[in-house]
Amino acid sequence: METHDFRSLDPEGHDLEELRALGHRMLDDMFDNVSFLRETPVWQPMPDAIRNGIREQKMPHAGQNPQDLYDFFSSHILPYAVGNRHPGFMGWVHGGGTLPGMLAEMLAAGLNANLGGRDHAPVELERAVIRWTAEVLGLPVTSSGVLVTGSSMANFIAVLTASRATEDGTEIRTKGISGRRLRGYAAETAHGCISRAFDMCGLGSDALKIIPVDDQFRMDIAALKTAIAEDRASGMEPFLVVGTAGAVDTGACDPLDDIAAVADVENLWFHVDGAFGALARLAPDMRSLVAGIEKADSVALDFHKWAQVPYDAGCVIMRDGSRQRATFAQNLAYLTKETRGMAANPPWFCDLGPDLSRGFRALKVWMTISVYGTVELGRMVTQCCAVARHLADRVAAEPRLELLAPVALNIVCFRVKADDAVVNDLNSELIRDMQESGVAAPSATTLRGVRAIRCAIVNHRTLPEDVDCMIDHLFKLADARSPE
Numbered sequence: 001m002e003t004h005d006f007r008s009l010d011p012e013g014h015d016l017e018e019l020r021a022l023g024h025r026m027l028d029d030m031f032d033n034v035s036f037l038r039e040t041p042v043w044q045p046m047p048d049a050i051r052n053g054i055r056e057q058k059m060p061h062a063g064q065n066p067q068d069l070y071d072f073f074s075s076h077i078l079p080y081a082v083g084n085r086h087p088g089f090m091g092w093v094h095g096g097g098t099l100p101g102m103l104a105e106m107l108a109a110g111l112n113a114n115l116g117g118r119d120h121a122p123v124e125l126e127r128a129v130i131r132w133t134a135e136v137l138g139l140p141v142t143s144s145g146v147l148v149t150g151s152s153m154a155n156f157i158a159v160l161t162a163s164r165a166t167e168d169g170t171e172i173r174t175k176g177i178s179g180r181r182l183r184g185y186a187a188e189t190a191h192g193c194i195s196r197a198f199d200m201c202g203l204g205s206d207a208l209k210i211i212p213v214d215d216q217f218r219m220d221i222a223a224l225k226t227a228i229a230e231d232r233a234s235g236m237e238p239f240l241v242v243g244t245a246g247a248v249d250t251g252a253c254d255p256l257d258d259i260a261a262v263a264d265v266e267n268l269w270f271h272v273d274g275a276f277g278a279l280a281r282l283a284p285d286m287r288s289l290v291a292g293i294e295k296a297d298s299v300a301l302d303f304h305k306w307a308q309v310p311y312d313a314g315c316v317i318m319r320d321g322s323r324q325r326a327t328f329a330q331n332l333a334y335l336t337k338e339t340r341g342m343a344a345n346p347p348w349f350c351d352l353g354p355d356l357s358r359g360f361r362a363l364k365v366w367m368t369i370s371v372y373g374t375v376e377l378g379r380m381v382t383q384c385c386a387v388a389r390h391l392a393d394r395v396a397a398e399p400r401l402e403l404l405a406p407v408a409l410n411i412v413c414f415r416v417k418a419d420d421a422v423v424n425d426l427n428s429e430l431i432r433d434m435q436e437s438g439v440a441a442p443s444a445t446t447l448r449g450v451r452a453i454r455c456a457i458v459n460h461r462t463l464p465e466d467v468d469c470m471i472d473h474l475f476k477l478a479d480a481r482s483p484e
């Protein structure tokens, strides 16, 4: 018999009770922290001592006291997070998170389920979430889908599936893309992950033809038709058109109904990147903007943005699940499906995407949708859009400010006016000043060569007074830079 000291990693006796007490404190502290977000800065630069304290972390050979590690978290991590929970966070497209979502994360981690496959209740719950998502989008409840990290992965899965759904497309799985001249289409306002999906699929990003947009930043349908005709004439194989519901720069929604009609006539796969905009379906006053999404062959969306589910939680939905399985399923001895026992219950999620081991993201999505209900989540979408319109009205009313794009949904792009020679640099500086002030956190983008202060209202905690406070502070920052 070996002399090994056989034991698990689970604490016992006094250690167990100490950890339990610490766990209760962590829970209480995080409830307090979320309740008092407004009293903290949105973001603050990390002092060198903090950054170095993290960078110089030594690999622990011996175990450390969880209480000390929690102290490190409280001093080094918590105060220096990116700030997207804060009502003043308006940069990029970030959800705010919720306490019920946090609790679901804890339960999921406690259960430690692997949702790659097999016959267990967590798999059924993910399927329920997929069915609800299809219903929200207006796709058939028989649609398939899978929860993934985010829309980058969801869009990739959709582009890959569309390429395999072409004539003889499944051969690409074994023979590679060589010789095929597949061509896809997306507006110039499409998210960068679409072009990267083409790259990652081996099609090459040049296989994505970029279509210009109109003055509302929506795909120009005449230009789309022309591009398809030109490509067919030169021997290309058009296979996919991507519409965007909620473009990342301006919130514009492509005319999805018109794109669906073109896809139908041209026999193209119609994919919608609805990362945040797809959930406009839940808001009665906004849903007409994404009309036509229900005609899509596939949709990518995020629950971690407008649905406020804690990171990460993206989703891809496919009208025809057999296409998704034909793209990813493999026949492997160690993953054989049975008719009974734990290896029953196909199709498994590992046959619907590139991941085998996958966590229980579905629990936090299910919990969030269930705690709030779709009506309340829709009201929250409506509220974010109303806050964005309030900001746009304020910008329009201020002679020093200038709106740079129409506000269709929840994103406002504007700038402080100044001489042409300095205006772009000034606005870039002001965005950085604002972020460092801790008052609010807009981000930057460039629209037709013009540097914009970009505010995306995605956080359920952001109210009209928060955008007013941001504008008031912007004037102070601008005055400090160019005293009049």
Ligand SMILES: *Cc1c(COP(=O)(O)O)cnc(C)c1O
Binding pocket: 093, 149, 150, 151, 152, 153, 191, 193, 244, 246, 247, 248, 273, 274, 275, 276, 302, 314
């Ligand atoms: C955020 C976003 C993406 C990428 O989604 P991730 O969840 O960050 O991977 C894609 N498209 C649009 C329109 C987005 O807003």
